[in-house]
Amino acid sequence: MDIAGLGYCVIGATAPRRWIDFGEQLAGFAAEERNGAVLLRMDERAARMLVLPAATDHYHASGWELRSRRAFEAAKEELAAKGVPFEQATAADCDLRSVGDMICLLDPAGNRHELFHGPTLAPTPFRSPAGVERFVTGPLGMGHVVLPAPNIDETRDFLHDVLGFDVSDYMTHRPHGADGPGMRIDFLHCDNPRHHSLALFEGEVPAGCVHLMVELPTLDEVGRAHDRMERTGARLMATLGRHSNDHMVSFYLATPGGFALEYGFGGLQVDWTTHSAFEFTTVSEWGHDFSIGFGADERARLAAVA
Numbered sequence: 128m129d130i131a132g133l134g135y136c137v138i139g140a141t142a143p144r145r146w147i148d149f150g151e152q153l154a155g156f157a158a159e160e161r162n163g164a165v166l167l168r169m170d171e172r173a174a175r176m177l178v179l180p181a182a183t184d185h186y187h188a189s190g191w192e193l194r195s196r197r198a199f200e201a202a203k204e205e206l207a208a209k210g211v212p213f214e215q216a217t218a219a220d221c222d223l224r225s226v227g228d229m230i231c232l233l234d235p236a237g238n239r240h241e242l243f244h245g246p247t248l249a250p251t252p253f254r255s256p257a258g259v260e261r262f263v264t265g266p267l268g269m270g271h272v273v274l275p276a277p278n279i280d281e282t283r284d285f286l287h288d289v290l291g292f293d294v295s296d297y298m299t300h301r302p303h304g305a306d307g308p309g310m311r312i313d314f315l316h317c318d319n320p321r322h323h324s325l326a327l328f329e330g331e332v333p334a335g336c337v338h339l340m341v342e343l344p345t346l347d348e349v350g351r352a353h354d355r356m357e358r359t360g361a362r363l364m365a366t367l368g369r370h371s372n373d374h375m376v377s378f379y380l381a382t383p384g385g386f387a388l389e390y391g392f393g394g395l396q397v398d399w400t401t402h403s404a405f406e407f408t409t410v411s412e413w414g415h416d417f418s419i420g421f422g423a424d425e426r427a428r429l430a431a432v433a
């Protein structure tokens with residue numbers, strides 16, 4: 128199947144309203160409350176992030192977009208033919224996500240993936256309470272997400288063979304030196320030029336997500352968010368830097384969800400017809416000091432996760 132991009136994400140929260148403050152004052156998302164849930168907008172769509180009341184703060188699901196009802200139905204037929212179990216969403220679940228139809232399934236690492244088509248556009252133009260001009264979405268999707276996968280080979284093969292993702296590049300992080308144990312990170316793309324819409328990290332992450340990335344059209348927008356972070360006292364998780372593989376200039380913020388938000392500019396767009404997947408060996412060309420926000424153990428595990 129040809130997944131168009133990361134359409135939305137679903138987050139569980141002990142106090143969903145904390146995401147309103149985070150979204151409006153820091154990230155620049157527009158928030159709306161609906162029946163105890165919080166919807167966050169980044170563009171013309173009614174919801175790019177859905178925050179649902181939950182017993183724990185965690186990343187709940189990734190919403191992957193099919194471009195039409197026909198493509199959505201074909202995806203369901205493909206899953207059935209391959210014997211992959213999936214669950215049909217209720218009308219209420221689709222309404223909350225502002226999509227026409229949706230199914231959900233789990234990958235071998237237990238990450239929840241939702242396939243959908245027919246997003247609803249909001250009746251009013253996007254206006255960021257923080258004055259962000261716009262986010263880079265459209266055909267590239269809303270950004271990328273890095274998910275835990277201790278069984279990374281099995282999970283990557285499932286995402287490739289069942290959902291149609293392909294490997295952009297990969298690295299093995301060895302925090303204890305060249306002879307120490309390695310932790311793999313695989314960067315995967317779908318049917319758009321964004322360098323990766325999904326990455327897998329070979330480790331356990333209690334919040335269900337290492338980080339979520341949103342992209343801005345200018346470096347100035349990233350700098351203004353950095354100012355807002357300092358003004359509001361929000362927690363920096365990694366300093367400004369440029370990643371080696373997707374060339375993103377970004378910094379990382381703590382979210383109320385127990386995972387980080389990468390706020391970036393200038394992500395690489397790739398022509399997949401001429402691209403060869405490669406292994407790379409340094410996380411960043413400069414910057415990205417993860418010791419700022421992650422503890423010693425976390426730092427060792429996560430420093431390599433672009």
Ligand SMILES: [Fe+2]
Nearest residue numbers: 340389432433
């Ligand atoms: Fe990232």
